[in-house]
Amino acid sequence: MAKYILKRVGLALLTLFIIIFVLFVLVRIMPGNPFPSERMSADQIANKRAEMGLDDPILVQFGRYFVNLLHGDFGKGTSLYYGAPINTVLSTCISNSFRIGGLAILEGAAVGLLLGITAALNKGRFLDSFCTVFSILGVCVPGYVFLIFLQYFFSYRIPFFPYFFDPNRFMFSAILPSLSLSLFTMSTVARFTRNEMVEVMDSDYVRLAESKGMTGSLLVRRHILRNALIPIVTVLGPLIVDLLTGALVVEKIYGINGIGKLMVDAIAGEGVDYNYVLALGILYSALYIGIMLVVDILYGVIDPRIRVASSGEGD
Amino acid sequence: MAQTTYVPVAGDFELIADHDITTDKNFASQSYWKGVAIHFFRNRRAVVGLVLVLAIILLAILGPVVSPYAYDQIIRDPANEAVVAKGIAPPGAQEGPFAGQLFLFGTDDLGRDLWTRTWQGARISLIIAFVTIFIDMIIGMSYGLISGYFGGMVDNIMQRVVEVANSVPRLVIVSVLAIFMPKGMGLVIVALLLTEWIGMSKIARAEMLKMKEQEYVLASRTLGARSMHIIFKQILPNTIGPIITQMMFSIPTAIFTEAFLSFVGVGIVLPQCSIGSLIESGFNNITTLPYQILPPIIVLALQMLGFNFIGDGFREALAPKLEDM
């Protein structure tokens, strides 16, 4: 098992390194002005370039950047407005985004599981159809659209929730954005749980358990849930990644100062410069790879078929 | 039971002359694709999805054509050049120069006809989706088929590339692209091209591996068929089913991504419009013209629904469950 994990971690780090390198090279060799938001004379630009070491060979630049990165330093922005150390800006953003994203995942997974289990146990009846309709809705309408509606009705027409995010009232103002972010997770988890459970309930081993005399909640807990929930771990990874994407628009709409909004500014080219694009790119890729890795390992830990096989005990 | 009371009549106890027992009435003459089609059309949801998608495609083609206004036309009173229509029931619609004309979805904040804009937007979204998915299919399938067919070292290297490419979030690709590419349809298409092929290539490769060892491929190999010939003539037809399914699920992803990018502001540029940019301007005017956001959202949701239903229906039709016997 340890060997397996070590191998996965090593592979993930290697992939990340390749991505960092490619991103760095791409961002540096890309045509265009690295100082987008300022008016500078050619001399000033040349000075600034020299100061930032942009004229050194690309590998030297990369070496320098990578060493700094290993110390946890993303460097500085090149533009005036975003000239502050990137770490300072990122830390506030990360904290906001992670808290709201975490909430969204919790809400989505908890409600989704509950809904899926209820639907499966009431297969073919009203609750099942309700779950189906709900999960179709959640998959077909983007989360930010829900946020627009929630904001319009519950912050504008009925001014109960704050119209924009207010860091001083974190939990209260996190309700609408986390809820709309969680809808996709919720509906996917609900649908997946329901289908997995129905499939497990139809499996031979559940039949065997029934023919042993198992019924009711004991059967559900011991045999059905455990087997149905293992595969759900695999969808949770991609769902978290989707959530990262969704967070972009949600943060923009709700005025949340998070990495998503920063990314939007970077993508839309609104004063955010190369170094931010690079830093965000690395951050997102690292998150993505990290989540996939954790899911992979988690799956190995909870599924005895993988756990035991990889420890080399089988015959 | 009732039928046990049957009283035999004369001639009942004779062997049936030239009794044909060689044809199989249950399973005779049903080709693979015919079976798939039967299963697909028996699935109510799949049919609903198909109807939805066809209706939207039809409206996206015809909507802007039948409309008396251009999608970027700001509707003004010819007399005083004032923007007449701005609302769900624009004031000019009851009397004046536009009396009797229909603004089915109302007009937007600039006084443009929303009906025309919505279908124009749907058209752009669908074009983006179909174009990218089609190209992605070609790239992905070629990649996957070649990787799976040659195996060994080639496969190994190609799969490592896929692994790395798969570890870069689409957002990151978009942000890097946005540095040097102008905003617009091109950016959206390239961003989708760079990410969506991976899923296709995985399916194609898996199918190829499965198929590779089967007899008819071995047979044509021993007969001296060249690699490329085998890949494209023999194996391609068999991979079509799962690939179409994957396409049906990729199209909604493309539509979603387009909407998302346009909403964020790197997609379609004004006065062009797409579903995403329409949602964005609806959002910007939600406090003044709240109805404006509804048509693009509804069209988006129906598109998603339709393609997802078709995808599900197709997947089930390709691997029907036993309960249909």
Add this chain to the structure above:
Amino acid sequence: MQMKNDRTILQINDLDISFKTSAGTIHAIRGVNIDLQKGETVAIVGESGSGKSVTMKAAVGLLDSNAIVNSGQILYRYVDDNGAEQVVDLLSMPKKQLRNTINGKHIAMVFQDPMTSLDPTMTIGKQIMEGILLHKDTNKQAAYDRALELLNLVGITHAEARMKNYPHQLSGGMRQRVVIAIALASDPDILICDEPTTALDVTIQARILELIKDIQRRLKLSVIYITHDLGVVAKVADYVNVMYAGKIIEVGNVNEIFYEPKHPYTWGLLAAMPDLETDDDRLVSIPGSPPNLLHEPKGDAFASRNAFALVIDEKAEPPLFQVSETHYAATWLLHPDAPKVEMPPELKARIARAQKEAEEYL
């Protein structure tokens, strides 16, 4: 509720079951009667889709939720916890009561595919103990000891170490032994084996059959085999029920079915069975496929595949004609007015050969 005689332990009367599917209603079981005597072995033989599994699933309350029981009774005689003899109808018993009083405790089942019939996330020890703890008032230690004993009984070596294994760590044959151990966990009187060897290698098949036979002798079990394999039937069964399109079309003891079959379908099945003497090209298969029970068959369901079909076969369904005290067959060929039709000469030769072999063997 009355049983035909005191030795009968399970009696299926006029069972009639339909399934609701998206394509329509499938009339899968059309009036089935089966008797099982105490200590004996009955086999139900038929092609897939003939309804043999459904019949037995009905007896253990494992019918799919879209099944509708139109009519019938499944009477079962057992001795309850207080030592009193009871006769109950398993079909009309509420599911919960069935699980608590009958399943596992009195009637146990062995499934076809040992690869899928064990819970992959639970150690086999736990899976065996579960049934014991469920029905017997014992503590964990006693259940553990009993599970070990069972593993030894079904011939699993290093039982103690195996208890901690997960199903995927065992071979197919081993898993089927575990499934049998689970079935035996709380001393049932009836063991239903649904194609117990189909998914196994030929060499292991024989060993599993031997094991079941041996256990049956030792524990005085009554066994029902569901199978499409006449080879299995010949090895284990006392009585044979041949099923076709949801009906029993021939029933008799094993000698009658193998040496004096009366129904053309049984002829077909026997002729399709490979043996050492037959050349490959003389191995016959039954043409066509079983009828689609979405549509109620008119007359004899087998008529369209029957080379000896009579005119009446397309008009009316044949009743069961009695051949001997134990032997019945549902074919109009047995009607006194029917022309004399003999079984195909190849089959006749084969049967004669087999009979001779059997005599030499004895």
